Amino acid sequence: MGHPTIYPTGVTIYDPEKAWNGYTIVSAPDLGAILINMNGAELRLWKDVHGFPNKIFPGGHIMGSTGTRNPKYALQDQLDVxxxxxxxxxxxxxxxxxxxxxxxxxxxxMARQHHDFQREGSTVGYYAPGAEPKINSGNTLVLSHKEVHCPYISDKPLLDDVIYEVNWEGDIIWEWLCSDHVEEMGFTEAARNAMCRDPNYRGGTLIENAPGVGDWMHTNSMSTLGPNKWFDAGDARFHPDNIIIDGRETNIICIIDKKTGKLVWKVGPDYDTSPELKALGWIIGQHHAHMIPRGLPGEGNILVFDNGGWAGYGNPNPGAPKGVKAAQRDYSRVLEFDPVTLKIVWQYTPHEAGFLIPLDASRFYSPFISSAQRLPNGNTLITEGSDGRLIEVTAEHEIVWEYINPYRGKISLPMHMVYRTYRAPYEWVPQAGKQKEVAIKPADTATFRMPGAAPLGPQSTVAVKGTIGYYSGAGHCVAATE
Amino acid sequence: MPITLYTGKNCARCVILKEYLASRGQSFAAYDFQDDKDQFNPFYRAHRAALHRDDENRLEIPIYDDGVVVKQGIGEVLAYLLAGDALASCVGTTGVLHGWISNLNVSACPAGEEEHFLTMLRLLTKGGLQVILDADGRRPELLEQVLKEGLAARLMLNILGPAELYPAIAGGPLVPGDLKKSIALARSAKDGVIRILVAPYRNSAGELERLTPVQAGAAAEFVFEACADRMLPVFIEAASGEGLPDLREQDLLPYRSKVRNTLVKAEIRKPETH
Known part of the structure; x- marks a missing residue:
């Protein structure tokens, strides 16, 4: 889609009456962790603190890392948490x-951490009533990398995902290795064949002579389930200690039994295997799949940023001649679904955003990174990560807050990307003092002009005899699907 | 006393034993433990309690019976024939893994029995078995001889604890100099593995216990004092013990944390990688 060259950044829409007001922590490219208020004022920069992700905790504490390992030798490894x-x-x-x-x-x-971590006290690392992350004690779940050899996946060297549970003293007290459970994931023979040939094989980032590794799963989210209605009703799959992860490269979202390590619930990698999964639709390259914590609207449901883009292993097709990144879609969806029935409870897709699918669908599209956070008033904070656009939408899909990241990567990727953001209540950051909340009405883009640009409207008009006007919903070259 | 052997078909270990007895000019009767049920079943009923089976309920053969003693497994039988009970401390249940033989501990070989121990290994390797040799740091000169002759296909150097616990766990002291030599030999061996083995032992009160994480950390310091290499590739592994619950992989994480304080490359060795 054509993006404008010039556009406003910072907060562009803000309705204080409808938004869930608080602070937002943003990982700015090549800059650090920034805490902004609802009007986008940058209240605090923790300079050069990397965020994969950054999280804001009570007491004005943040989580992050002091740096990233040299990409010549590794892929996305953080030095520490x-x-x-x-x-x-x-x-x-x-x-x-x-x-x-x-x-x-x-x-x-090195921690070799990537994509996620969770501190005890909170299941997902964002605000939920009565579930604050501990700041003076507690264990931390850390998602990290580890090199492995696993012939079931491929004969190539693999970059695997490992979850560590670390105590306050920094000792690992529990460990789970993803490749140990690949046989539980339900890959078809076609998927295995494709994965064996190319387990998302890549060198260290973009440096060609870096040692190659197969980042076969690319887990990008990891959180605990916490207390939930499913477990209360006797469904042991949803034990509060169990851990939900998602794998971008495999299109899998799954729940790990904390005691046995076995996978006890999953969707993907193939979404054509049951009527329920077909109705859910293909979740592709997803991020931030988690169970909405108790006390928030939609508690117990799975919330996920379903990126679309390109991901998964399967049969060769015109878009994926080798069966790698076999599923594709050029728009994103934010889905909230019931983990038992798999029915979609709420969604934000191009349709809800007001864009025709597929004609205009890529106007809501982030093919990588991104996240979704359920807020206490039922709103959802969505990070459309690749372009660094943050929106808070109501349950009725109204945008009540929008922020465009003004910072573009100069050393790292030349994008305005924001991996993930979190909204926290004012009381979590007492140091920042009371904040003003100034409403920002959406500008009328039809009349908005740069200095020097001509105003909207013809300078003269002539009526043409015989013209008949326009039809509503006139046909286009491509049929709309919705 | 007449010697009776209970053997099986296509059993390389049984062939080794028969050939060894023949070389000594000793006569024996041999019965197939599956086919010759009239001979084997009465013997089995009489000695069932003394015979062991592996995790898959397989009976280890050959079985040796001279009317006075019964020995099971090629390691035990050869050790007995070569040295009576003198080598008993360095030969355990040898297992039935095809083509391999394990639980032979060079470090437990008593002084004066070196040649018998070497002879046993020579017979096993000549008979086509691949020896997984255990060592615990003691007797590096004998280990060197074993390796020099190519009598071990795989070497497991087991660090059983810090120096002060060695007498209780291993049955004898270990001095840093011997440990240093043993580590060097293990590193130069083609398939050498150095592991801190969390094994059960009886303490001074006679109670069964096993190394604690703190003691494993002290064992790592002992290793570092001997080799001065904090990058030493070392594994941590649990040995099962009667009366003590098995340690799972997760249970070994505190051990790894303590060991890594000194030996930074320490990893838990998974059973399936054996």
């Missing part, structure tokens, strides 16, 4: 996962 106070002091740190010796760098312990 740190908890920082308002003044930037390290309150807690974990890095003792692997001792790394990269050429040209001092040997050191």
């Amino acid at each position: 740190v908890q920082l106070d308002w003044d930037g002091n390290i309150v807690w740190k974990f890095d003792k996962a692997e001792f790394i010796e990269d050429p040209g760098s001092p040997s050191r312990w």
Whole structure:
């Protein structure tokens, strides 16, 4: 789609009466972790603190990392996971996962963390009534990388995902390795064949001579379920300690039994295997799949940013001649669905956004990163990550807050991308003081002009005899599907 | 006393034993434990309690009976024939893994029995078996001889604890110099594995216990003092023990944390990687 070259950044829409007001933590490319208020004022920058993701905790603490491993030798490995106070002091740190010796760098312990972590007290790391992440104690679940060899997946070297449970002292007390459970994931023979040939094989980021590894699963989200109605009703699959993850490259969302390590619930990798899954539709390259915590509207349902884009292993097709990244869709969906019936309870797709599918659908589209957070008033904070657009939408799909990330990567990817954001209540950051909430009405884009540009409207009009006007819903080259 | 062997078909271990007895000029009667039921079943009923089976309920053969003693498994039988009970401490249940033989501990070989131990390994390897040899740091000179002769296909150097616990766990002291030599030998061996083995042992009160994570950390410090290499590739593994619950992989994580304080490359060794 054609994007404008010039457009406003910062907060562009804000309705204080309908929004769930608080602070938002944003990971700005090449800059650090920024805490903004509802009008976009940048209240605090934790400079050069990486965020994969950044999270804001009570007491004005944030989570993040002090840096990323040299991409010549690894893919997205964070050096550590740190908890920082308002003044930037390290309150807690974990890095003792692997001792790394990269050429040209001092040997050191590294967490190799990527994409997610969760602190005890909260299941998902965002606000829910009565479930605050601990800041002075507690265990932390950390999603990390580990090199493995697993012939069931491929004969190639693999970059696997591992979950560590780390205590306050920084010791690993529980560990779960993804490839140990690949046989439980239900890959078809076609998918296995494709994965065997190319398990998302890539060098360290974009550096061609970096050692190649197969990032076969690419887990990008990990959280606990917490107390929920399904378990209360006797469904053991949803034990509060169980962990839900999703794999971007496999299109799988699954729940891990914390005690046995076995997968006890999943959707994907194939969404054509039951009427329920077909109705749910293909979830592709998804991010941030989690169970909405108790106390929030929709509690117990699964909320996921279904990116679309390209992902999954399967039969070769015109869009994926080798069966790698076999499922494709050029728009995104945010889905809230019942994990038992798989019925969609709520969604935000191009249709709800007011864009025709498929003609205009890619106007709501982030093919990678992104997230969705359920807020206490029933709104949903959506991070459309690839372009750095944050929107808060009501249950009725009205945008009541919009923020466009003004920061573009200069060292890393040249994009305005924002991996994930979180909204926190004012009381979590007492240091910031009382905030003004100034409404920002959506500008009329038809009349909005840059200085020097001509105003809207013809300078003269002539009526033409014989013209008949226009039809509503006139045909187009491509049929709308909705 | 007449010697009776209970053997099986296509059993390389049984062939090794028969050939060894023949080389000593000793006569014996051999029965197939499956086909010759009239001979084997009465013997089995009489000795059932003393005979062991593996996790898959397979009976280890050959079985040796001279009317006075019964020995089971090629390791035990050869050790007995070569040295009576002198080698008993360094030969355990050898298992029935096809083509491989394990539970032979070079470090437990008593002084004066070195040649018998070497002879046993020579007979096993000549007979086509691949030896998984255990060592615990003691007797590096004998280990060196074993490796020099190519008598071990795989070497498992088991660090059983910190120095002060070695007498209780291993049955004898281990000095840093011997450990240093053993580590060097394990690293130079083609398929050498160094592991901190969390094994059960009886403490001074006679109670069964196993190494704690803190003690495993102390064992790692002992290793570091000997080899001065914090990058030493070392594994952590649990040995099952009678009367003690098995340690799962998750149970070994505190051990790994303590060991990694000194030996940063420590990893838990998964059973399926054996």
